[in-house]
Amino acid sequence: xxxxxSITEPVRRTAxxxxxxxxxxxxxxxxxxxxxxxxxxxxxxxxxxxxxxLVMLPWKGGFNLPKQGAKPKNTxxxxxxxxxxxxxxxWQGLRGEDLNINTxxxxxxxxxxxxxxxxxxxxxxxxxxxxxxxx
Numbered sequence: 608x609x610x611x612x613s614i615t616e617p618v619r620r621t622a623x624x625x626x627x628x629x630x631x632x633x634x635x636x637x638x639x640x641x642x643x644x645x646x647x648x649x650x651x652x653x654x655x656x657x658x659x660x661l662v663m664l665p666w667k668g669g670f671n672l673p674k675q676g677a678k679p680k681n682t683x684x685x686x687x688x689x690x691x692x693x694x695x696x697x698w699q700g701l702r703g704e705d706l707n708i709n710t711x712x713x714x715x716x717x718x719x720x721x722x723x724x725x726x727x728x729x730x731x732x733x734x735x736x737x738x739x740x741x742x
Contacts, residue, residue, distance in 0.1 A: 610635050610696075612706040618643060631692075635708060638666065638693040642700025656701045661690075661718040661725055664701075667734055668694030670721045689734035690725045 610632050618640045621627055627637040642664075646653035655662050663669040668690025692708050699706055708714075710729050717724045728734060 608632065608711065609709045610706060611708075612636060612639065614643075614703060614705050631710060635692060635696040635710075636706065638696040639700040639706040642697035643703070644700075645697070646701045646703060653701050653703070656698055657703075658719070659716070660720050661698070661716060662701075664694055664697050666694035666697060667691050668698070668725050668727060670718055670723070686723065688723060688725045689730075690727045691734055692727055692729060695727045 628634045652662055661669045663671050713726050713728045715724050715726045
């Protein structure tokens with residue numbers, strides 16, 4: 608299913624759970640709208656997302672910042688992580704982009720900070736067993 612909403616469309620003013628989460632399309636729109644709001648609340652996070660970083664968000668798909676004082680990694684991890692489309696929707700909103708997701712196709716993004724790839728998928732079996740970024 609192709610889900611698209613223009614960044615110029617106003618955020619919906621809905622109060623009920625059904626209006627926000629009743630199906631996949633509404634859930635992705637809600638996640639995207641939350642990303643739009645989060646960009647105003649945390650401009651530093653939005654800036655990192657606009658630099659293509661896959662920042663930590665409530666959905667599976669991002670990476671934690673290295674802990675203070677942690678030594679930099681000497682090797683590049685080749686592990687692939689899987690993420691959910693709700694993450695991608697929120698990330699697009701955080702970046703001030705249109706919501707533009709095709710849930711029938713996987714999409715891969717490589718985080719420049721982590722040098723790791725996340726594949727966004729609708730396959731629960733893939734992301735349920737994905738490596739977590741608890742570095």
